[in-house]
Amino acid sequence: xxxxxxxxxxxxxxxxxxxxxxxxxxxxxxxxxxxxxxxxxxxxxxxxxxxxxxxxxxxxxxxxxxxxxxxxxxxxxxxxxxxxxxxxxxxxxxxxxxxxxxxxxxxxxxxxxxxxxxxxxxxxxxxxxxxxxxxxxxxxxxxxxxxxxxxxxxxxxxxxxxxxxxxxxxxxxxxxxxxxxxxxxxxxxxxxxxxxxxxxxxxxxxxxxxxxxxxxxxxxxxxxxxxxxxxxxxxxxxxxxxxx
Amino acid sequence: xxxxxxxxxxxxxxxxxxxxxxxxxxxxxxxxxxxxxxxxxxxxxxxxxxxxxxxxxxxxxxxxxxxxxxxxxxxxxxxxxxxxxxxxxxxxxxxxxxxxxxxxxxxxxxxxxxxxxxxxxxxxxxxxxxxxxxxxxxxxxxxxxxxxxxxxxxxxxxxxxxxxxxxxxxxxxxxxxxxxxxxxxxxxxxxxxxxxxxxxxxxxxxxxxxxxxxxxxxxxxxxxxxxxxxxxxxxxxxxxxxxxxxxxxxxxxxxxxxxxxxxxxxxxxxxxxxxxxxxxxxxxxxxxxxxxxxxxxxxxxxxxxxxxxxxxxxxxxxxxxxxxxxxxxxxxxxxxxxxxxxxxxxxxxxxxxxxxxxxxxxxxxxxxxxxxxxxxxxxxxxxxxxxxxxxxxxxxxxxxxxxxxxxxxxxxxxxxxxxxxxxxxxxxxxxxxxxxxxxxxxxxxxxxxxxxxxxxxxxxxxxxxxxxxxxxxxxxxxxxxxxxxx
Numbered sequence: 001x002x003x004x005x006x007x008x009x010x011x012x013x014x015x016x017x018x019x020x021x022x023x024x025x026x027x028x029x030x031x032x033x034x035x036x037x038x039x040x041x042x043x044x045x046x047x048x049x050x051x052x053x054x055x056x057x058x059x060x061x062x063x064x065x066x067x068x069x070x071x072x073x074x075x076x077x078x079x080x081x082x083x084x085x086x087x088x089x090x091x092x093x094x095x096x097x098x099x100x101x102x103x104x105x106x107x108x109x110x111x112x113x114x115x116x117x118x119x120x121x122x123x124x125x126x127x128x129x130x131x132x133x134x135x136x137x138x139x140x141x142x143x144x145x146x147x148x149x150x151x152x153x154x155x156x157x158x159x160x161x162x163x164x165x166x167x168x169x170x171x172x173x174x175x176x177x178x179x180x181x182x183x184x185x186x187x188x189x190x191x192x193x194x195x196x197x198x199x200x201x202x203x204x205x206x207x208x209x210x211x212x213x214x215x216x217x218x219x220x221x222x223x224x225x226x227x228x229x230x231x232x233x234x235x236x237x238x239x240x241x242x243x244x
Numbered sequence: 245x246x247x248x249x250x251x252x253x254x255x256x257x258x259x260x261x262x263x264x265x266x267x268x269x270x271x272x273x274x275x276x277x278x279x280x281x282x283x284x285x286x287x288x289x290x291x292x293x294x295x296x297x298x299x300x301x302x303x304x305x306x307x308x309x310x311x312x313x314x315x316x317x318x319x320x321x322x323x324x325x326x327x328x329x330x331x332x333x334x335x336x337x338x339x340x341x342x343x344x345x346x347x348x349x350x351x352x353x354x355x356x357x358x359x360x361x362x363x364x365x366x367x368x369x370x371x372x373x374x375x376x377x378x379x380x381x382x383x384x385x386x387x388x389x390x391x392x393x394x395x396x397x398x399x400x401x402x403x404x405x406x407x408x409x410x411x412x413x414x415x416x417x418x419x420x421x422x423x424x425x426x427x428x429x430x431x432x433x434x435x436x437x438x439x440x441x442x443x444x445x446x447x448x449x450x451x452x453x454x455x456x457x458x459x460x461x462x463x464x465x466x467x468x469x470x471x472x473x474x475x476x477x478x479x480x481x482x483x484x485x486x487x488x489x490x491x492x493x494x495x496x497x498x499x500x501x502x503x504x505x506x507x508x509x510x511x512x513x514x515x516x517x518x519x520x521x522x523x524x525x526x527x528x529x530x531x532x533x534x535x536x537x538x539x540x541x542x543x544x545x546x547x548x549x550x551x552x553x554x555x556x557x558x559x560x561x562x563x564x565x566x567x568x569x570x571x572x573x574x575x576x577x578x579x580x581x582x583x584x585x586x587x588x589x590x591x592x593x594x595x596x597x598x599x600x601x602x603x604x605x606x607x608x609x610x611x612x613x614x615x616x617x618x619x620x621x622x623x624x625x626x627x628x629x630x631x632x633x634x635x636x637x638x639x640x641x642x643x644x645x646x647x648x649x650x651x652x653x654x655x656x657x658x659x660x661x662x663x664x665x666x667x668x669x670x671x672x673x674x675x676x677x678x679x680x681x682x683x684x685x686x687x688x689x690x691x692x693x694x695x696x697x698x699x700x701x702x703x704x705x706x707x708x709x710x711x712x713x714x715x716x717x718x719x720x721x722x723x724x725x726x727x728x729x730x
Contacts, residue, residue, distance in 0.1 A: 009659070013669050041659040046652060048607060048626055050633030054656040061660065091623075095630075146609035175566045179606025186252045186604065192259050192570040193606070225684065226699060 001031045004066055006076035006112070008214070009041035011235075015214045021241035022077045022115055025128050028241075029119075036065050044084040047092060049181050056096040059089050063104045066112070073122065074112045077237045079144025079212040082114040087147050114144060115237055116212060120153035127160035130240045135165040137206040138236075139197070139220065141213040142175050154212060154236055161239060167204045171196070178219035190219075198223045201231060209233050251600040254575035264400045264572050271399050275563045278507025279614070286503065296500045297618040299493045300554035304544060310454040310487045311535065317457025321519020323531040331361030334536045338363060338446065338479055339370045341532050345477040347372070347444045353461060353468035354378030355448025356394060356557055357481050357536060359579040360592070363446070374446070375438050377467040379431050386413045392573030392581060395505050395559040400572050403427060435467060445471035445528065449482035450556070451497060452533075455490045458518045459533065462501060462511045469515045478517075478528040483536050485553040497556060500616035505558035539592035548627040552587045554617045561611035561621060567604060576601060583611035587624040595632055602628035 003026055011018045023033050043058030062085070066074045076082050086109050093102035119125045138158060144150045158166050177183065177193025184190075197220055201209045209224065211217050214235055221233030258264065283289050303310060315325040328334035342350055350367065352358065352374055364374040364385075376385045380398040384391050386409045391397030398406070407422040414434045420426060447468065451460040459480055461468055472478055488494055502511040520531050544550050562568045562582030573581030578589035578598065586605055590598035602625050611621040636645045658668045679685050689697055696702060708716075 009665075013672065038662045040662060040665040041655075043659070046656060048629070049648075049652065050602075050626075050629035050631075051652045051656070052626075052630045053634070054652060058656070058659055088626075142606070142608035142610075146613060173610075175606050175608035175610070177566070177606060179608065182603065182606045186255060186567075188252065188259050189255045189567055189571055189604075190606070193566050228699070 001072045002070055003031050003033050004068070004071040004074045005033055005035045006039065006042075006066065006074050006081065007035070008076060008078045008081045010218070011077060011214050014218065015235065018077050018214055018235040018237050021235070021237040022075065024241040025115075025119075025237060026075065028129060029123065029125060034071070036068070038065050042081050042084045043092075044081060044088070045180055047084070047088050052092060052095050055088075056092050056098070056101075059092045059096075059105070060098075060101055062089075063101065063108055067104060067108055071111065073118060074108075075115055075118045076112070077115045077212070077235060078214065079114045079141050079148050079150060080215060082112055082117075083143045083147035085109055085112045114148055114150060114212060116144075116154040116157055117148065117150050119240075120156055126156045128157065128240050130160075130242050131162045132239045132242045133163035134208050135167060135204075135206045136208045136210055136239065137167050137169040137201060137204040138172070139169055139176060139201070139209055139211045139216065140172055141211045141216045144212045145173060150212065154210075157236065157240060158210070164239075167206055169209075170200045170203055172200075174200075176216050176220050178216045180215070183219055191223075194219060194223045198227065198229070202229055207231060208239070210236050210239055212236055250577060251571075251575055251604040254577060255571040255604075258571045258575045261400075261572070263402065265570065267400055267402055268569050268572055271396065272563045272569045275396075275507060275559075279504060279560060279563065280507075282503040282507040282509060285509070286499075292496065292500060293616055293618050295496050296556075296616055297554065299488065299496055300617050303487065303489055303493075304485070304550060304553060307484065307487070307544065310489050311484055313454040314452055314457060314487050314533075315535075317454065318519055318531075318533050319457075321457045322522065323457070323519040323533055326532060326534045328534055328536045328538070330538050331536070332366075334361050334481055334534050334538070335363055335366035337532075337534050338481065339367060339372065341477070341479050342367065342372050342444050343370075345444050345530070347442070347477075349373045349375065349438075349442045350444045350446045350479075351375050351377050351438050351442045351471045351475065352381070353445070353447035353471045354381050354397075354463065355446070355481065356579060357448045357483050358446065359391060360483075361481070361536065361538065363481065375435075375442065377435050377438065377471055378463070379428065379465060379467070382431060382435070383409060386410070390574060391579060393559060393562055394557050394580065394582070394584075395562075400574070435470075439467075439470040439474050443475050444477045444479065445475040447472055447478065447480045449480050449486050450501070451494055452482055452487050453489075453491055453494055454487055456518055458491075458516050460494060461515045462498070463513045463515075464506065464511060466513050469513050472515055472517060473527045475528055477530045477532070479532045479534065481534045481536060483538065484540050501556055501558050504560040504614065504616040539594070543591040546591070546627075549587070549591050549624055549631075551619045551624055552584070552591055554619050555584050555588060556617060557584075558616055560614040560616065564610045564614050565605075566608065566610070567606065571604075576604065583621045583625075584619070587619075587621055587628060590628055590632075595628070595635060599632050602626075602632060 007019045026033050042062055043055035046055035089105045093105055113122055138154060175193060176197040177190040182190055209220055209231060217233040217235060224231045318325050326337045328337055348371060367374045376382045380396060383398040383406050393399040403422040406427055407420055410430050411417045411420055414430055417430050420430055447461055449459050450462050502508045521527050540553060543553055561584050565583050568582040576585045578585050580588045586601040590601050605625050607622045609622050641649055658664045676685055
């Protein structure tokens with residue numbers, strides 16, 4: 001399969017290891033991975049902050065770059081950015097009164113996958129040959145859980161990792177408090193939510209908190225680091241890419 | 245309120261209220277568990293939600309027809325219907341009706357709509373005393389406080405506080421303990437006297453059925469039923485969105501509402517009345533229905549925002565919301581708090597009055613998941629954010645949005661070009677290097693202060709030191725005899 005990596009601006013800039021890990025996992029499974037270098041940002045920050053008008057050109061740009069018919073799938077290590085394409089792009093096309101964009105999105109969106117969903121639901125793979133001898137807890141990020149409905153795909157992948165000690169996170173489905181610009185505009189409420197999420201993570205005794213979105217992991221990891229908790233936030237892709 | 249600061253400013257205060265934080269955590273956790281269990285019992289819960297959504301959607305499409313039919317049926321049953329464009333008109337109508345009934349007191353059923361329009365305050369200005377009879381509303385009224393939850397208005401208070409309030413305000417409460425049964429008994433004695441003496445009752449409405457002209461109020465205590473049956477005159481104030489076409493529609497709503505709100509299969513008291521009962525005479529001799537627009541017609545014109553009118557006031561979205569659980573209801577600055585308040589209040593009262601509310605959410609989507617009529621609250625929040633920004637643009641970008649707009653427009657330009665995006669990445673890297681230590685971006689404060697702030701916040705020195713306060717006391721005594729002015 002010829003797969004286009006949709007890296008997301010955040011992982012591109014702050015978490016390149018996640019991108020490398022995604023490429024490793026997909027190649028290990030025998031697929032061709034390409035990286036369309038013209039990609040920038042899907043426009044989620046603009047769309048969710050009230051700047052939908054400014055996000056419309058970014059949606060057009062995304063469709064132009066990833067609409068290449070030679071791509072069998074577009075895969076991203078982000079539930080939230082995948083959900084942006086599925087949920088918000090059609091609304092942006094409606095807002096921009098752009099029927100051609102709407103058609104292009106309808107054609108493209110079924111090929112846009114979050115990584116764990118792609119592996120489990122599209123490829124039918126659960127064991128990607130990873131070895132990760134650490135205690136890990138999984139935080140289901142809100143957009144992957146409620147917009148993409150990834151269900152237990154990430155947990156199936158994690159359970160198949162050798163030597164992993166996977167422990168359940170209490171109150172797992174409660175938001176960590178990131179919420180994009182919410183973390184800045186309502187920093188104190190965001191921090192109150194983070195405090196409870198960090199407590200839950202520490203309660204598990206895990207070394208690593210994982211998830212499908214580096215945005216939420218930036219927030220959770222930032223809290224864990226600030227408290228010198230000794231617990232790291234690591235994207236799922238990096239666990240799946242780790243070998244013996 | 246301007247910009248997007250007001251919710252966060254109110255939240256700043258609320259987040260430090262440790263008593264409220266604990267009360268809310270306990271209460272919402274327990275209600276959530278009850279709701280989960282009650283909903284889990286229903287095989288076709290998702291289908292029922294979809295049915296609820298469809299009924300509301302269908303009703304809103306022909307709201308005018310249903311309302312005229314409701315008016316016709318209520319009138320035919322001996323009731324009187326009054327139309328109010330806004331809260332002021334509704335308050336004036338109710339005030340006149342109470343005066344016409346020759347009363348200067350009313351007893352009230354718990355009602356969100358009358359809170360929305362500030363009826364109690366309007367009546368007070370006209371010399372009419374409104375007595376809240378819902379236990380929690382009574383607590384709020386005695387404390388001169390504001391409700392902080394749609395269903396559990398005193399959720400932020402605990403029983404020790406309630407005992408203190410009752411001891412201060414209610415008769416024969418010197419020996420009162422904070423045992424819930426004792427507190428309820430004290431309220432019961434106080435309310436019983438009012439039920440038997442006040443001649444005008446005021447209620448809201450959970451639903452009104454156009455087919456029959458029937459009003460429906462659901463409650464847990466039975467105090468509401470006292471208000472709707474004992475007085476000679478009953479006045480119901482109802483938002484126009486509460487109408488349902490048929491009795492069959494009510495059936496669906498009464499299955500959705502109790503499980504979603506209190507986690508009960510059925511609420512303890514469901515009162516239904518149609519006009520006045522003449523043969524044999526029973527209940528109030530006069531019934532008035534005040535139909536309130538109050539921004540609802542305008543809300544209906546917004547294709548995405550209009551979903552907010554589907555709300556049946558169950559509070560499931562408040563109880564599940566991680567923001568509400570931590571800030572409580574007062575931070576929202578509206579009688580409608582929580583996720584539903586964040587989309588309802590700005591639309592009913594006007595976007596300019598509540599510009600910060602659409603941002604009072606992390607868009608986690610938990611509210612949408614539990615809403616019994618499937619209001620896509622995150623979608624409406626995002627939509628309203630867009631309306632606030634576009635309105636700011638029309639207003640010439642004054643105030644605090646100006647800086648944000650510049651950042652957003654700049655980033656939109658950066659993201660529109662690979663060259664600019666890559667240049668921005670390089671610039672960010674170089675800039676960050678100046679404030680980066682051990683791979684982490686840190687503010688570079690030198691010395692001991694920086695060491696403290698690296699992991700701890702530091703409160704500013706008090707506006708008045710203890711010794712300054714002490715000196716300012718009129719009766720302070722100084723054993724050394726130096727006096728205060730030394």
